[in-house]
Amino acid sequence: PLAFHVTATMQFAGWGSLGANVARNMSPFRPLIGQLIFSGMFERYPELTIVFAEGGIAWAADACYSLDKVCRAYYSIIKPKLEHLPSHSWKTNCLATFMDDPVGVQCMNWIGADNAMWSIDYPHPESTYGHSGDVAKSVYDALGPVDAAKVLGGNAARLYGL
Numbered sequence: 340p341l342a343f344h345v346t347a348t349m350q351f352a353g354w355g356s357l358g359a360n361v362a363r364n365m366s367p368f369r370p371l372i373g374q375l376i377f378s379g380m381f382e383r384y385p386e387l388t389i390v391f392a393e394g395g396i397a398w399a400a401d402a403c404y405s406l407d408k409v410c411r412a413y414y415s416i417i418k419p420k421l422e423h424l425p426s427h428s429w430k431t432n433c434l435a436t437f438m439d440d441p442v443g444v445q446c447m448n449w450i451g452a453d454n455a456m457w458s459i460d461y462p463h464p465e466s467t468y469g470h471s472g473d474v475a476k477s478v479y480d481a482l483g484p485v486d487a488a489k490v491l492g493g494n495a496a497r498l499y500g501l
Contacts, residue, residue, distance in 0.1 A: 340388040340434075340498055343371060365465075368394050369402050372425075372433070376406060379419040381428040388498065391435040393460060396443030399450045403429050430454060434494060438467050439474050444481045444490075452486035456494045 346367050351359040368391045381387060391399075406425035410417065430451050436458045437443055443450065457478060460466035467474045479487040495501065 340390050342390040342392050343368065344392045345394045361465075366394055366398055368435070369398055372399075372402055372429070373406060373409075376421070376425045376428045377410075377417065379421065381432045382419075382422055385431070387432055389433045390456075390498070391433065393436055393438070393458065395440040396435045396437040396450050396455050397440055397446060398443075399429065399433075399435050399454070400443065400446035401449075403449055434498065438465065441477065441481070444478055447482060447486065447490075452482065452489045453494060455490045456498070457491050 346364050348364060349356075349360050350363055372389075372391070375381065375389065403426040410421060410424055414420075430453075434454050434456055435450075436456045438458055438460050443455070447455065457475065459468060459471050461468045475491055478490055481487075482490060
């Protein structure tokens with residue numbers, strides 16, 4: 340798999356810049372997935388697997404819906420023509436990692452339990468270190484045993500051949 344990690348760009352300066360920069364850096368993937376899908380990358384390379392690392396998963400639910408809508412609305416002028424809707428490329432070629440994303444977990448019907456991987460990110464400040472067990476239990480409680488097993492470790496084992 341090819342992995343894209345969140346960035347560490349300092350776009351903003353002045354009062355509030357730390358929070359604004361961290362917020363921006365934790366959610367960079369929507370433009371990237373749009374470029375990958377609408378360029379026809381996944382249709383040219385159907386075996387390509389992309390991992391969007393440490394940017395959460397909630398963004399993926401809205402991206403799947405919105406990119407499908409864009410594809411339908413602009414179908415007559417989009418080039419190259421796509422054989423499938425963008426959400427198909429997400430489901431067959433993409434995964435995203437998250438640490439603590441209850442909104443994303445609640446949107447799992449859009450994201451797909453096969454397309455999400457839980458991570459801890461120790462020792463960074465945004466990690467789940469110190470409350471990882473509570474977060475894992477909340478994922479289990481929300482998804483149930485089958486989907487939680489995929490998200491909490493099974494997908495990573497499958498993806499990396501562990």
